[in-house]
Each structure stands twice: as structure tokens, then as C-alpha cells.
Amino acid sequence: MSVAAERELGLSGARSERWAPALAALLAVLLVAATAEIVLDGAVGHSPLIPKSPEIAGWLQGIGERLGYRVFLIAILVFAGAYAGMLALARGITKRSAIILIGALHALVFAGPILLSTDVFSYIAYARMGIEHGINPYTHGPIAIVRDPVYRYVGQDWKHVATAYGPLYTLLSYPLAPLGVKGALWGMKLVAQLASIGTLVLTWRCARARDLNPVTAILVVGANPLYVIYGLGGAHNDLIMLLLMMAAVSLTLAGRDAAAAASVLAGALVKATVAVLLPFMILARRSRAQILGGAAALALGALIGYAAFGVHGIDVVAALNRDAAFVSTDSFPTEIAHLFGKPGVFPVDHDLLKVALVLIAAYLLWRTWRGYDWVAASGWMLLAITVTSTWLLAWYILWPLPLAVIARDRRLLAATLTVQALFIAHQTTPLFAPVS
């Protein structure tokens, strides 16, 4: 390369470096503005995107307008675009700026209404069933407490459905039950925020332990549109599962195998999916402490679950089988069925998907045995579960994200973000043909 060309490159590099902070600041403003638009418009209520809820964001009313699909989708697309730009510039962003941005996004969502999902009301209903009514949430659906004030907020599809969450989560939610519906709702929102902060702190630690840029790592997770709007906005318990998953990774990286295995098991007693990490972790480390720690945690968890809820409280397989039979319009198998001219997925498709998942698991386990990064393998497994699931919800695609940012295989992050982008793209139909 000639000296002139090098000088030109250097100059343009310096120029882009000068512009990068200003561009990053602009993108940060867009992220905050898109979130504020959704939260403030959502606070007005009477929107198909905001579940029926006790008034918790009334003080924000009067600023925005009723949240419609069009505004919501434009805001999400702006958010996603700004997020992509932010990731491209992440190397130049300071730790302080990243924390301020993520803090602002968290605070906005915390102040606003519950977004996009009625799940949090199911969590509260199950807690109130156990504490206020003495009914086992593993044997009855919220229909059993039809006179309870939370019942009217539970999603129509879930009124007859017993809880599918682990006994640890159900017990953790019990202290919120006596606070009333509003109090419990704030409690759930606070728990989601704390779990998210914990997840981000652990993501930071893991990234540093693996000589990766921790600022980029927390931006990828904490400023992600699905994480902020769908995950935090809906106060989903997936955030608690992610916290325990990242605790397990962090403990493994610190060489504390027994505690790491116990953490995965604790996560699985919140939401069973995270248990897929365990075989990869065990194959990678081959440590007796890990097996003993996992076995002890499993025995303790099963004992507590059984004591609190009977045999139904520990029958995770039944709950997983039930959920695996559900079908959502956003799932990739449904989209592929449509592509081939079928109206949707059939029982045989469920079986084919299960076979595919088993083959993927076997391949990843074999790779891990031969020394492939177990964090990446676990992330691929979680991603495969979301892609092959016929019941796909936005917050499920968050599962592999914290692992993807700290994995040694960068293809995992690209694949996870691509799947998320496709999910968002699939939501955009009402932009092209709104239904009145």
C-alpha cells in the first residue's frame, strides 16, 4: 500500500473515530426514545398490545396516545436498527455510557405498564392460589380462584392450565402473594429488574474472564430490543432463569464446579429448559464435584418440591410435554409448514422436530467431549430448542443470548441475532396491511 493511501486511510479512520461517539450518542437517544414511546403510549391503556392490568402506570397517562400496532412496530424497528448500529460502534463506547444507557432503558420499562404478555398475572395467580387459597398450583389452573382479584387479568388461554414453572420459582413467588395484585405486580417487576441486573453483572464478569470486551457483552444483552421490551417489559421469569444460568457459567469459569452445577439445577427448578447446560458442563469439566453438587441440588430441590407440592411439583416432564404440544403462529416450524403449503404443524412434525433436536444434541455433546467450548455448545442447544419449538415466544429467543456473547464461537452470536431479527421481521405484517 502506498504512503498516500495509508495516510488517507488513517485520516478516514481518525474522522470515523471522531464521529463514532456522536453517532453512538444519537443511537442511544433513539433506543431511549423508542422505549419511551412504547411505555408512554402503553400507559394510556386500551391497547391490544397492553394486557388488562390494575392501574400501575396511571401517573404516566396523558403524555402518550393509545398504543397501536403501527406505532409499536415502528418503535421496535427503530429500536432494532439503533441496536444494530450500537453494536457496530460498541468498541468505542465507554463503560459509564453503556451502564447509563442500560440503566435508562431499565428505569423506563420499570416505570411503565406490563407490556405484551399476561404471563405475570399467571405467576401472581399461582402464588395466590398457594398462599391465599391453599390450592396446589400444580394440580389446578387459575380457574380454581375465579373470585380472586387477579383472576380477571389472567390470559384466556391459561385460565385452566396448572403451572409449568419449577417449584423453586413458585416458592420464590409466594412472599409476593399477600401484597395484593398491585403490590405483587410491582414485586414481580422489581424481581425482573434485579434478575436482569444480576444477569448483566455476571455477563460482564464472564466476558472479562474470557478476555472479551465486557462493555460490548452487556450492550448486546442489556440493550437488546427483545430483552428490554418483551423480557423486562413483561416481567418474565425467564430473567431469573438467565440469572442462575449465568451464575453457573461464572462459577464454572472460576473453577467452582459443585456450586455451578447446583446453580444450573436451581435454574431448572425455575424453568426446566436451562437444565440442557448440565451435560455440556459435565462433559467439559469431568469433575466429580460437579456431579455431586448437581445431584445434591437436585435431591434438595426435589425434596422441597415434593414437600411443598406433592408429586406434581416435581413432574417436570409432564409440564414440558404439555407445552411442547402448543403451537404459536410465530414459531419457525409453523412458518416452514406454511412455506410448504400446509396450514400448520401436524403431530408428525412434532416428532420430526424432536428427532432433529436429539441429533443436534448428540452432535454438540460429541463436539464438547472433544474439547469444543461448552458455553457455545449450550448456547447452540438453547438456540436449537427455540428454533425447533412450535411454541415460540419472544422471550424464549433470549435464552441463548448471554451465552452467545461470551462463547468462543462467534457464529453463535450471529445466529442468535439473526433468529431474533427474523422474529421481529415476522411481527411486521400489520405495517403492510393493518386490520381495523
Next chain:
Amino acid sequence: MSDASSQLAGGFSARLPVSLRPRDEELLRDGRRRLIETTLLLLAGLVLAIATVNDVVLQTHVNHRLVADLRTWRAYTGHDYRNLSVEQDLYGHTTREVVCGNTTPGPPKERVQLCLVITGPVSHGRRAARGGWYLPPRSEDLRPVRYACFGSATTLALCP
């Protein structure tokens, strides 16, 4: 903090035969295998992307048709009601839809309902209502409860 997982674990795993011990690096970093994996991932991504775009296009057409169906029902009945229910013919692969709504003001399905069978292409924002039936209050659109069928609903034997 150092990445302890990248170091060989001591104790139990140190006593394992060499071939069974955990590895710091993957055996035989095979460039060809990575290429195959990446190609498969790209192909999978491509299929998912095509399926997503196809679904968005399909859904856009459906939405376009549903808007026309709702307009048709409102124009046919002269009622500007919002709470209408639309049922698609998912299994027959036709674009025939049935739109039901109250005949007098009231909560959804709480009054006598009029259902219209709507078919054909969208023209001037509407489609053709070829027939229909009535439903008693507080009932779902099930064949045994349909009455006073007219038009194509009679010829297609959609009523009891």
C-alpha cells in the same frame, strides 16, 4: 478473574486416562468441518429467512382480505360494529371466510348474530357475500345451531 474452565481440572479428572481427560482445546481443529457447519448454518438461516418473508407476504394478503371482509359485512348489514368474528377456511385452502356479528347493539355474541359467507377477490375494498345464516344469542358458530340459511350456504349444505 481467570478462566479456570480452560485449565485442566485437578483431582478426579486428573486421575482419568489421558484420552478421557477434559481438553483445553478441541482435538483436530478441522477447517473442513467448520466450513461444512457454517454452510449448513447459512442454509438453515436462508430457509428460515425465506419462510419468514413468505409468511409475512401470506399474512399481508390475509389481512388485506380480512379488512375487505369486515367492510363487506358492515356494508351488507348497515351496522358499523367493531366486534366481528372472522373464521378462515384453513384446511380447504380456499379464500372463503365467514364473518359473524350481532344484528343489534350489544356485547359480542350476546345478540342474534348474522354470519356471511364471503368469497372472491377484493374489489374496491370489498368482497362478495354469497350467502349466510343466523345464530341464536350466546352461541358459537357451530353447524347444529345455524338457522335461516340463504344463498351459497344452502347450496353448500353448511346448515342443518
